[in-house]
Amino acid sequence: MSQGSSEGKVDPAEALLAWLRDSGRSLGFSQIGVADVDLRHAEPGLLAWLEAGFHGQMHYMQAHGLKRARPSELVPGTLRVITARMDYLPRSTPEGWQAVEWRRLSEPQQAAVSVYARGRDYHKVLRSRLQKLAEQLAQKLGPLGHRAFTDSAPVLEVELAQRSGLGWRGKHTLTLAREAGSMFFLGEIFVDVPLPLTAPVSAHCGQCEACIGACPTGAIVAPYRLDARRCISYLTIEHEGPIPVEMRPLMGNRIYGCDDCQLICPWNKYAQRASVADFDARPALQAPSLAPLWQWDEATFLRHTEGSAIRRIGHERWQRNLAVAMGNALALADDPGLRSALAASLPQASPLLAEHITWALAQTAR
Structure with missing residues (x-):
């Protein structure tokens, strides 16, 4: 082999990404990506959503303004965002689980709790594991500034997930992946090192609008546009006062969250079971x-x-x-x-x- 040949050489960037993915997998993450911090093209949509009042009582979303779309302002010095996906279907979830959930919703004496909430608090599970991944990265690269998030700060999680190739934004506004549907949590690590980027993937919703038609309260007011004030997840979790009278009959037996837009989604036939025990359903919430x-x-x-x-x-x-x-x-x-x-x-x-x-x-x- 001549000295000038590139045969057999390992690309350092690809090697680092492979290490990140392997390290993430060992911590229970299903997928790891790396996004840039330039989210300027997302700012007009964010501002329009806030101006329409679609955030309801979630005043923290408005308080942080455009910091949500500017990672380097939210955490000064940030150059890249490591994105992580963690599947959450309980390990004992049966085949045909969507039909099981639809049956639960049709039985008024039953109580419907969103699948993600039947086990351990995902904030606790993801945050500790993201922190461990950041610490392992620091051991490999040397000291680095970092901060981990999981639905705990003004972060445009879906936008970052989309840009880094974890999936695309579905018409219900959640992240969708071809191999995993949408039954997963997202987490991020803001870092001050220029890690190699991972490529985005194309969208695959096509003409399908099943999620829009399935929403019990009409909260998905247009493709990719959610009015949280009408969303059952918002009403049962984020909303602090009386539930609007006109919304109550539409809620059925849903007492914490709502999965309808995910249950109807064709891509969720590929939803993956969790690799960790934390998301196993607690007995009191399994079939309440x-x-x-x-x-x-x-x-x-x-x-x-x-x-x-x-x-x-x-x-x-x-x-x-x-x-x-x-x-x-x-x-x-x-x-x-x-x-x-x-x-x-x-x-x-x-x-x-x-x-x-x-x-x-x-x-x-x-």
Whole structure:
């Protein structure tokens, strides 16, 4: 072989990316990418979304303004963003899981909790593993400035995931991947070293608008445009006050989050099971019914939701959501047990909860 031949040489950039992917996989991540920090083309869409008020009560989104689209302003010195995907379907998820979830939604006495929230809080799981990946990178390259995020700061996660090749933005606004659907979490590490970039992938939604038609409340107001104020995930988790009366009948038995736009998506036939035990469904949330959940006092709620994303909404909002679901069940078929349980809780209920209980008790089967 001549001295000038490139045969047998390893590209340092490709070798570093391969190391990052292997290291990420050993920590439970399914995919790793690297994005640039220039997100200027995303700024007009972000501003239009905020100006329309689609963020609802999530005031932190407006407070940070364009920092969301400017990683180097959010964390000064940032040159690249490492993006990570972690699949979250519980390991015991059966084949045909989407049909199982649709059946749950059709049974008004059952309680529907979003799949992602049935196990350990993903913030805790991803953050610690992202931090370990950053520490391993520092050991390999030398000291580096870094900061890890997972849905915990004003970061344009989907935009970064798209730019780094983890997937494309679906019409429901979530990231979609050909080999994994959308049932995964995203995380990022902002770093101050010029890591090699990974290429974006093309979009594959085509003419499909199944997610738009499946949304129970019409929250996907146009392709790639979500009005959070109508989204059941927002209403049951982020919204602090009374749930708008006109939204309540549309919520069905969904008490924490909503998966409808993901259940209907054809790409989710490729959704992957989690590689970590953290996302296995807790027994109390695996196939819950409304009546037993209503009996949880605050101490029981805190015990069952310890280390869970659900705990952040608190017992009062948990019961608020349950009251709506119980009212929707009563609107389909009168149940003396549900009705008496609601009535028994009314005298000691807070004003917020009492308003929802009163509404629920007023629902009658037609």
